[in-house]
Amino acid sequence: MPDYKKLNPEEVKIKREQFLRKTNDSAKLNPDITNFASVEDALPYASSMKKLIIAGNGLKELSPKIREFKELEAIDLTRNSLTTLPDDLAELKKLKTIVLQRNQFKDFPLVLTQISSLELIDFSFNYLETLPPQISSLSNLEELKLLANKISFLPSSFADLKNLKSINIDVNKLEAFPEELTQIENLEYLNLAKNQISSLPESIKRLTNLKTLIISSNKFAELNEHIGSLSSLEYLDVQYNSLASLPKEIGKLNKLKKLHLGSNDFVSFPDNISELKQLEELTLSSLKVKKFPDFSKFNMVRTLDLSNNNLTELAKYLADFKNLKEVNLAANKFKAPPSVLFSMDWLEKLNITRNELTEIPSDISKIKNLSLLNMNANKIEKVSGSIAQLKQLQTLMLSSNKIKKLPNELSSMQNLKFIYLQQNKIEQKDKDEITKLLPNAKVKF
Structure with missing residues (x-):
């Protein structure tokens, strides 16, 4: 199956002109990762190009000169204003991937059904209401993405796509x-x-x-x-x-x-x-x-989500879940972190936001492998200095609480990269002190 990730337009934003300005050397242009403005713009590379990217250019039609790109295996036309494709596209006998996300298609272009080499078609975020019966001719199609269209049924011939391995019809009718x-x-x-x-x-x-x-x-x-x-x-x-x-x-x-x-x-x-x-x-x-x-x-x-369930306690057998890395307890009724968590020193991420916590207890230090701790939107007034023993902690989220000060012990938390303290009761002089305590962390008040 084609590596679709390589065609992500967000990873290949550089316009041809921008690239040339940066390098000041047209010989260094790599056409396979350049976002061209049009087919004509890419014509000098047509004889050898395998991937063509023309994304986000407001293109209303694709030039018939696309037929010159005989070696093309993939084309990305994301974020344009296309409603049709030229018949000349059928001459691209090696084309395997075509990405047409976020255009204006109401009808599936019949020319695509003539390109039997196609393995991946992405029509996400268009206005398709149906697919043509001729789609069955795409005998090599392995992946079809139809996310966010208006499709209400599939043609009976769709059943003939025997090599299809992946289909996304999310957000349709x-x-x-x-x-x-x-x-x-x-x-x-x-x-x-x-x-x-x-x-x-x-x-x-x-x-x-x-x-x-x-x-x-x-x-x-x-x-x-x-x-x-x-x-x-x-x-x-x-x-x-x-x-x-x-x-x-x-x-x-x-x-x-x-x-x-x-x-x-x-x-x-x-x-x-x-x-x-x-x-x-x-x-x-x-x-x-x-x-x-x-x-x-x-x-x-490894990942357990129990959020939004009005829970006040957790089962003791969770202490035997030696593979558990991430627990989400958001939006429950916990007045304190469940004690069973303190025996789970292998836990890496804990989300206990939007509960009824009033403090961060000293026992939190027992979860020594935590890298992320989210306690936003509670009623926390006190933060125990023992939290500094969480040497692996990288992200600490304490926004929307009642915190006035943080313990000086936080200065020893060398791995802490982010701490969120918005909407608390911290005075400016204490904010300055916290910033000095954590010179290597991004502190947000």
Whole structure:
């Protein structure tokens, strides 16, 4: 699959003219990483150029002279005003990647269906309402990005894209799960977030190679048992739906590493959810359950999000989660950091913003590997000097509290790079003192 990251226009902003001014030597121009103003501007390099970037230039049409670029493998036309593409584009027999993000396309250009070498097409942030039946001729297509369009259905011929591995139809107008997708058995990545889908078809069980399924922000009230047939699934995101429960078949997803369940209406979880022993990332934010199930078997988890749940305590078994690196406890009801955290010296990031903390206790120093500590928006008045024992701490966030002073011990925190103290009760003379204490850190008041 093409390395799409290499085509990110933010990484290749240098205009041809800017580049020449900086080097004052046209011989040093690397055309493959230069953002040209037009096709004509790049013509001197047409015979050998493999990548052409014409991004953010307000281009309204692509010159027919594009046919001169016979060796072209990738073209990035992001952030222009294109509505069509010239038929001459079909002469680029080696073209593998075309990026058309943020243009004005309402129709999928038929000329693209004549370029059978294409492996990646990115039409994100346009105005497409449908795809042509001829899209099935793109036999080598592996990745299709249709984020933020107006697509409400897929043509039946879409099922013929047998080499397709990744498709993103996030933020569109689908009201039903496209059955055509279930016939593409090589599919590994499927993003259908932010549509109007309410159910999974039985045929989804064919997608035994699917590794990522993102169906967040839809209208699911339940997931049927067929979810358990996705035997290769590693990442499942069902956040922002109306799910009240999960099918017991969820326990069959024994390769699952990331499970995002936040912002649903769960009242219970199936017992065999504990069978998901490979989980590394678990999101349980903004749920309505009064009591979480026993997740003690999830000791492979590295990232745990329990934010916005009105929690006042944490289960003691978390002390056995030796792989846990990041915990998000934001927007709960903690009056003090849960004591179980103090036995987790392997923890690296702790977010406990928007709770009811009144102080930073001395025991916080026991979490000796912390690199980020976020305690914004609490009621903290006192900061213990023992916080200086967090020798790995790089970012300390204490904004929107009631802090008047910080302990002098902070001067020993050589690795501290950022400290946020906005909206506290620190007087100017004390601000000056804090700045002197931390000459190597960026302090924000």
